Amino acid sequence: MKQTLIRSTLILLLFISCVEQAFSADERMGVPSLEAKQRRQAIAAAPDGQDRSLPDEPMVVVKELTQPLDPEPSEIEKKLSDALDPVSLEEEIQLQTVQSRLELFGYDMFSGVATTFAPMTGAPVPEDYIIGPGDTFTVQAFSATDVQYTLTVTREGKILVPEVGALSVNGLTFEEAKKLIAESIEQQRIGIKTVVTLSELRSIQIMMVGEVVQPGTYTVSGFSTLINTLVSSGGIKRTGSLRNIQVKRNGVQVASLDLYDLLLKGDDGDNIHMRHGDLVFVPPIGSTVGIAGEVLRPAIYEINSENNVGEALRLAGGLLPTADKTQAQIERIADTGLYTLLQVDLFKQGQQINIQNGDLIRILPVLKKMEDVVLLSGHVLKPGGRQWRSGMRISDLIASPDILRQGAELDVAMVQRENRRTKRTEVVYFRLADVFTNYASIGNIRLEQRDQVIVFDTHSPRAEQLSTVSLKLKRQATSREPANLIEMKGFLRHPGTYPLEQGARLMDMIAYAGGLQGGVDLKYALLARTDLATERLEFVQINLHDALQFANGDHNPLLQPKDKIYLFDKQSNRAALLKQPVERLKRETQFGERAPVVHVTGAVFHPGAYPMVAGMRVKDLLLAAGGMKEEAYGIAATLSRQTILDGEYSQTDTLPVNLINDGPLAANRDSILHPNDHLVLRTKPEWIEKPVMVTVEGEIVYPGKYRMDKRDTLCSLIQQAGGFTDNAYLFGTVFLRESVRKKEQKALDRMIGELDQLLAEVHLSPGYEKDKKMPRDHNTRDIYEVIRRLESPKAQGRMVVDIANIVSHCDSQLDIVLEDGDRIIIPTHQEDVTVVGQVYFPASHRFDQERGALDYINLSGGLKELAQREHAYIVQANGEVLSIRSKASTWGGLFTPSNVVVTPGATIYVPISIDRINGRELASSWVDLFYKLALGAASIDFLFK
């Protein structure tokens, strides 16, 4: 009875204390407990109002991960990815920059983990767990009757086991307690088996103070270690130390945790289990050192025992492979209060340099520059980087022609080299063919580190392949050291801009540009040199003959940067090529100077403006102009010279220059030219550019083509051709002339054009008589049909000549000077007269002396109704066209058609009455055209009958 009373009181007490404790926890803090807070948060975070019933068990809210799942590539990844690009000799400027911001190391440990302090109910209880008040044991006893007790350790540290009594378990480990309970029960009751487990762990209260996120008292699971506690309480503020976390128990410091050991080494030796009433103190952060740059974890580290750079770098995970170990920098606040910079060679003094609070260690990256490499590029099968070794030659890189692509240029290839001393890019050209034939040849040059061998091809423009080199050279140019580039223009296989090889001569560079081509003008080439000091352009005339003959001669000079070489051929336009430099010469000429430009025009192959060279003579200018033409008048060319008199007054003199013989007094080929001279070559007098060829056909003794001189006439032609045959019908001679034909054709085309326009206008405007407006579709089709037929009338170009008279007299008044392309056709005697047009039976009739024109018309059946007899005309055999109503008529009144004399071979044409076709007022204006057309056709027709 007493026992039960005691037991019940105890239980009551225990209950009260528990309740009190539970209440007091809330009351004492005065703030909502973390659990409550979380619950509120969970309610707030609940998807909707239906799910209000929260489970009693505490929610584990996992914060969102602060880091994305696919994080940024690490430093090592980045560096190596960069190196994946093909080998290149490009140098990037290595900026002395490191990360733009650093964070304190280790604090992210507290972010992104569960912040609940839920006891770890599921975990097995460690054997060394120290039992204390509040732990609850579950004891099961198996015997005749199975009993189960739930026993809680009392505040005194005892458990009250029924039928056994109080057992003092406080301070025992779980192992020991288990044994004690089991033994105690088993001793009391023989034959019973017990299983003792710890069903509920006690909650302990600890206090967290110092630089923690949420200081205060926490109720945590009795299992909790220091780290659990720290993590679950929200962690340490960034102002708190990670390295000296102190646990005080009853006022005595029992542990000091260095989280870096855990984070860096995984060592949790100091991670003690918390006891009830422990105080966790996080002191403020101690000395810090920033480590930035090429380290594994650039961050700010708290230093504890580390006192030199080497140890500090170990904290940061060590150097990256790309770190420049020789050139680390420490920024330090010196005693003077100013920032100083220490340069540290990590190889040598890494362990010796002490670090101080506030240091910033900056590890710079190594230069991204490949040494010990040569690059093969251009027209090869496998371009790319190759290993360089000392003594390497071209032949080691290009062992055989097999690695070259089809069409590779063997005559010249280039090495782009970095001068180690001057830091300038240089080029060396060599003959690739030499390399394959002879190892010891000059072309098999020794390669240096970071050389780039460029193999050209024969077909594509070389300047394009060289553009990167050229650009590089151009960029490195300074005013003192101009870009080592020359330009080659004109008649070259590969004109363009070329890097200049040190010590290269003119012919060398020409060879590099594909060499001289056949047809190049060997007597005249130009070297445009820019004076490097004054930037003035100066020309040198180059004789390539001389240059080929004398390798060290004046005409094969050493080239210098900015030189321009102009090569010419016989055909192309030199003046156009030289236009720009000549303009520049003129532009650069200042007051008091004369523009060094000379001109040549007239009978030379390439007239134009040429740059003057020092000591230039007339013969040099003639060479520049490609020489004199066949027709040039050599005795007297004109040299116009602008002379400055008395300093300021200019006057133009005209000098006769004798280009063939050297009179002692006259200016000649050797005369020295002055700036702005203008040589004009005349054409020989009476020069025949194109011979006059005429054709005689028909009834002539020697028909054929004849070449005539400038003033030869028809009469002399007939004499040359042996005169006429007996059958010749001189009256019907056809004289065709090209210039006349062109004139006629032009007139004809114009007439047709006018007609076209006329018709178009007529269609748009009403006629004179407004009520008789022509229907749109009526007759128009016919008119257009007519025009279409007229579209391509060909003028004949016939001239009416009285050949019989000309030949019989050979009189210069009547005679005709022949032109090129003249064609004279002497027909045979004609016996017929043709009547065409609006007669009933158009036919030919035998010529009869007695008959007149009207007789022939009547012989053809007479005029049709549509005939317009007023406009009938006759085309005589000699091409003359007479209206039947003309004055030459033998009889007839004013309005009656006359009966004109008809000659054999004549054609009588009776036109259709235009008025009757359409009755248009304007149509009569194109009767004229019909007339002309018919004339042209009829005048020749009889020849081809």
Place this chain on the structure above:
Amino acid sequence: MKRETPALKRLNRSIVLTLFFLLTGCGLMEPIPDVPARLTMAQLDNYDTRLYRQPIERFTPYRLQKMASELHLVPKVEQVIFLVDGAFPRQSHDSQVSDNNGYDIVRRFSHSMPRPKIKTVLITSRNLAQSNKNYNENEFDEVVVTTSPIDNRAVGVNQLVEQFLSESDVPTAVILVTENMAQPARKSDITFQLQYVVGQQRNACFYNILMSMRNIASFPLEFGNCGFSLSSKSLSHPREMSHFVGRVLFKGPADSDGDGIYDYRDRCPDTSVGRVVNYDGCYRFESGR
């Protein structure tokens, strides 16, 4: 007949008045340009104040002496023959033009020649001696007065010149001062005859000075002659005359080493032939063959 209503009349009157004021107002406001009467060429000549209109007394010769020595001019001829008739220009276009213009050209030439003067011969007609008050035969080494006028009616003048040239076998300049021919020249003209005669000689040059009112362009003569023709207008200023004298008397600056750079600016006077030189006459390129 139509009757005009008074309203229409009033309208008409107001229109007329408005137009009147509009026109007169505009006319008053517009600046009237002062357009002179059209200038004839003769009037243009009046503005010509060239020095040759002034008498010979005012002519200050621009002596070639200094230039010849400075520029190392190479003499071309040793004798100058002038042919001038005193009678032209016959037509006086201008009151300022003196009748002895042709002779003035010769005198100015003579005055401009560097000292010591080379031999000068004057072939002239009687007209000159009679008409010209400035005529002074002592200015010339030799004076031949022909009976024939020295113009296109000349007889025997070309034989005279031929004789001179063949007698003294020295380089000679023959200077003919003639009137400008308005019509195309004929082969019988004295210019053509003399040109042919002089052109036959290897060491003589023929120059033709054309007296004219217009500044005609000079042109070289035919037959491979080393001379040329020019207008007297282009000789009016002393500097122009001296330039012409220089062209007649001198070949040009000397170039003793034949590198194409005149001696007076040749800093390296002994360059070898065939080498490329610069404007200073020195080797353009250091190395050479």
